[in-house]
Amino acid sequence: MKYLLTLLLIAISIHFTAQVYSVGHLSINFIDNSRSGGTSISNGVNIAGTGRVIGTEVYYPAIATGYNTLVADGKFPIVVIGHGFLMDYSAYNTIYYYLASKGYIVMLPITEGGTSPNHGYFGRDLNFLATMGINLNTWSTPSSLIKFNGKVLAKAAIGGHSMGGGASFFAAANNSTVSCLFNFAAAEITPSSITYAKSVTTPALLFSGEQDCVVDTTVQNAHYDSLASNNKFHVILKNTTHCDFSNGTNTNCNLGQTLSGCGNQISNSLAFSSYMNYLEPFLNSQLYGDCSEGQRFMDSINTSSSLRVGLKKSGDIVCNVIGIREYENTNLFSVFPNPATNQLTITHYLKSNAPISFELYDISGRLVLRSMENSNTSKMELNIEPIDKGSYILYVRQNELMNAYKIIKQ
Numbered sequence: 001m002k003y004l005l006t007l008l009l010i011a012i013s014i015h016f017t018a019q020v021y022s023v024g025h026l027s028i029n030f031i032d033n034s035r036s037g038g039t040s041i042s043n044g045v046n047i048a049g050t051g052r053v054i055g056t057e058v059y060y061p062a063i064a065t066g067y068n069t070l071v072a073d074g075k076f077p078i079v080v081i082g083h084g085f086l087m088d089y090s091a092y093n094t095i096y097y098y099l100a101s102k103g104y105i106v107m108l109p110i111t112e113g114g115t116s117p118n119h120g121y122f123g124r125d126l127n128f129l130a131t132m133g134i135n136l137n138t139w140s141t142p143s144s145l146i147k148f149n150g151k152v153l154a155k156a157a158i159g160g161h162s163m164g165g166g167a168s169f170f171a172a173a174n175n176s177t178v179s180c181l182f183n184f185a186a187a188e189i190t191p192s193s194i195t196y197a198k199s200v201t202t203p204a205l206l207f208s209g210e211q212d213c214v215v216d217t218t219v220q221n222a223h224y225d226s227l228a229s230n231n232k233f234h235v236i237l238k239n240t241t242h243c244d245f246s247n248g249t250n251t252n253c254n255l256g257q258t259l260s261g262c263g264n265q266i267s268n269s270l271a272f273s274s275y276m277n278y279l280e281p282f283l284n285s286q287l288y289g290d291c292s293e294g295q296r297f298m299d300s301i302n303t304s305s306s307l308r309v310g311l312k313k314s315g316d317i318v319c320n321v322i323g324i325r326e327y328e329n330t331n332l333f334s335v336f337p338n339p340a341t342n343q344l345t346i347t348h349y350l351k352s353n354a355p356i357s358f359e360l361y362d363i364s365g366r367l368v369l370r371s372m373e374n375s376n377t378s379k380m381e382l383n384i385e386p387i388d389k390g391s392y393i394l395y396v397r398q399n400e401l402m403n404a405y406k407i408i409k410q
Contacts, residue, residue: 011123023100024062024069026144030054032128037121039111045144054125057111058088059150068144071151077179077287078133078156079104080171082126084246084253085117085187091250092161092274104151104278107133117163121187123170123196130156130175134255155179155287160186161245162215166193169223173199178270180204180286182279184245185215186223198225202230203317205282207275209240210309213262217310231317233301236310237274244271274307285317286290291361292395292402333396339408342385346396347378358382358397360407367393384409 027044031051038053040046053175061072070397079099083089089096089108096106107129112122137152139145151162157180160168165186173196188194204227208217224234241264243253248268257263260275278297278300285294294317301313348356353376359370360382368387373380386406392407 010043011388019103020101021061021072022063022065022069022152023097023101024060024065024071026058026403027253028056028058030056030129030132032061032124035121038125039113041110045142048141052121054128056129057108057110058105058106059096059338060105061100061103064280071147074103075151075153076082076103076105077153078107078108078130079283079287080109080126080129080133080156080158082109082158082160082167082171083152084160084162084164086111086113086252087162087246088114091246094247094268097270098276098337099283104283105148112163113334119163119167119193120170120191122163123167123189124174126158126160126164126167127175130158130171130178130380145208153287157182157283157287161186162242163189168192169196169200172204173197173203178202180282181229182282183207184275185212185242186220187215187223188219189203194222194226197223198228201228201230203282203286203315204229205244205278206234207243207278207402208234208236208237208310209271210238211240211262211265212242213260214242214257221312223240229314231315232313233278233312234312235275235278235301237271238309239265240271240274240305241265244268245275267332270307277307282317285393291365291393291404292359293343294398295359295367319402333403335394335396335405335407338405339410340384341410342383344382344384344407346380346382346392346394348380348398352398354398356380356396356398359397360384360387361393361395 027041029040029044029046031047031049033049033051033053040053041055041056044055061076062069062074089110099106109125111125111341134154136148156178158168158171158178159182163186165183166189168181168183171179178203184207206220206224208220241262243257246253281293281297284290298316323408327344336345356373358371362368389409394405394407396403
């Protein structure tokens with residue numbers, strides 16, 4: 001199923017996801033008043049209330065790197081990540097630092113970290129945090145949370161690794177606000193994550209490692225087959241082990257992997273780049289509504305790779321403009337006439353001589369026209385005579401800068 005474009009204002013200026021932010025960090029003890037128990041962070045910001053304490057480490061785009069620094073300008077979606085069995089949140093520092101630096105507010109609960117975790121409780125924690133993350137947009141107390149006011153894009157993804165991956169199915173099945181699901185080497189948990197996957201209808205991206213002897217690829221295949229999502233993908237990465245989906249240094253993960261009879265075969269950095277090649281454009285597409293990133297994701301899926309040994313897919317993800325990252329219009333480009341019949345004229349006011357690319361999508365999210373032009377002239381023309389009459393979205397981009405325009409072909 002292809003996502004319908006939400007036709008935007010005539011010119012929405014957006015910043016492509018190549019921008020890199022400083023990363024801020026804040027520890028927050030959220031309270032779920034409907035439950036009891038939990039785990040707190042000793043120096044964390046305490047939310048008022050009585051109930052289950054969900055200690056959560058939060059990493060976010062900031063104006064400067066450090067603890068409790070101000071949030072960067074913009075609006076940023078939520079990504080919740082659940083840890084594996086006996087694994088600390090810090091085992092995923094390569095993932096959360098990277099995602100935060102690329103414009104995501106990443107939330108990592110520390111609950112259920114002992115030897116007898118309650119998987120259902122953990123799934124509910126992930127579920128709860130997806131909603132609480134979005135609510136940070138309006139919280140006024142404690143005062144340290146005011147920095148998030150007006151900075152949260154009301155879109156959320158839930159993910160996890162191993163036990164956390166299994167719990168992510170439970171969480172996504174019980175939260176209609178979740179826009180997409182992703183996980184790494186998801187374990188079958190109790191209550192059954194394979195059963196809960198039957199209630200997950202959001203787009204889903206699953207990863208497995210070819211050399212994972214802790215959670216075999218057949219487990220993720222069962223999750224994939226059970227998913228009710230129309231758009232779902234299972235990527236099996238070559239020579240990748242269970243611990244390669246963390247930073248590779250967690251003692252408990254490495255010990256469990258060794259006792260199961262396998263060891264690392266590739267560098268952790270190679271494993272990271274392998275799965276991020278899919279995950280980053282997937283999230284950019286689903287949470288920021290970036291059409292070109294949706295196309296990049298599908299290009300990666302549909303192109304053979306020496307780093308991938310298996311793939312299952314259903315549907316495709318091309319475009320979902322709902323929730324697109326908005327910035328003040330900088331008037332970098334002008335597009336006219338609009339409506340148009342045969343030709344569009346584009347003028348620009350850029351100092352860089354880098355090439356300018358054009359991508360035109362129809363309302364079903366299908367790429368109908370792509371062109372690259374030299375920017376050494378301030379006026380360019382785009383032939384649209386061959387395309388059908390109707391409404392389109394035109395993306396005009398140079399390097400990191402991109403504008404989107406609603407175009408009507410008469």
